[in-house]
Amino acid sequence: MNALILNGSPRKNGNTSHALRAIADGLARNHAVETLNVYDFKFLPCRNCDACRRNGGNCIQADDTVRIINKITNADLVVFGSPVYWWGISAQLKDVVDKFYSREGESAPTLRTKKKIGIVAVGAETTDDPEYKLISDQFRCIASFLGWEVVLDEAISAAAVDDLAKDAARLAALTETAAKL
């Protein structure tokens, strides 16, 4: 499988990045893996101009939308990783998700292909906080709408920037979980 990991955290050495690296290590045992830091790309928010509905599915804004949405379209497995920001995903990752809209027109290359997805949410609160379920439910609704299968769903509590880096057991567990996908 072609696995694509999207890192919605702006902190390249923060908790989400560590979690996603551990997951990438596990996935790499069986799949080709590419990780993209969303923060490195330019994503202008969707304007609902509907130009994409008239031009075959391509956002017309001068940014990296088409490049990244094409990668998502072509991946068999996509892992969406985000820090929890105000009970939701980061704005950076949400800007990517909003652009799924560009592939919903009739003549667009569809995102509705057999695809597996993973959800990784990293927040400072303990994992009994509703924020993790809110994020999981958001992606589960999207997956249900697009016909995708959720195969990984990780809620991770880590507050300080290096909390997860210090938790070798948790990182190893993430790697082993991903290796089974």
Ligand SMILES: Cc1cc2nc3c(=O)[nH]c(=O)nc-3n(C[C@H](O)[C@H](O)[C@H](O)COP(=O)(O)O)c2cc1C
């Ligand atoms: C703008 C902002 C909003 C945040 N909101 C929440 C929140 O609602 N719940 C929570 O548990 N942590 C919240 N946090 C803390 C981060 O989720 C937490 O520090 C996480 O480990 C950051 O992940 P990162 O190191 O991958 O960037 C917030 C942090 C920022 C910067």
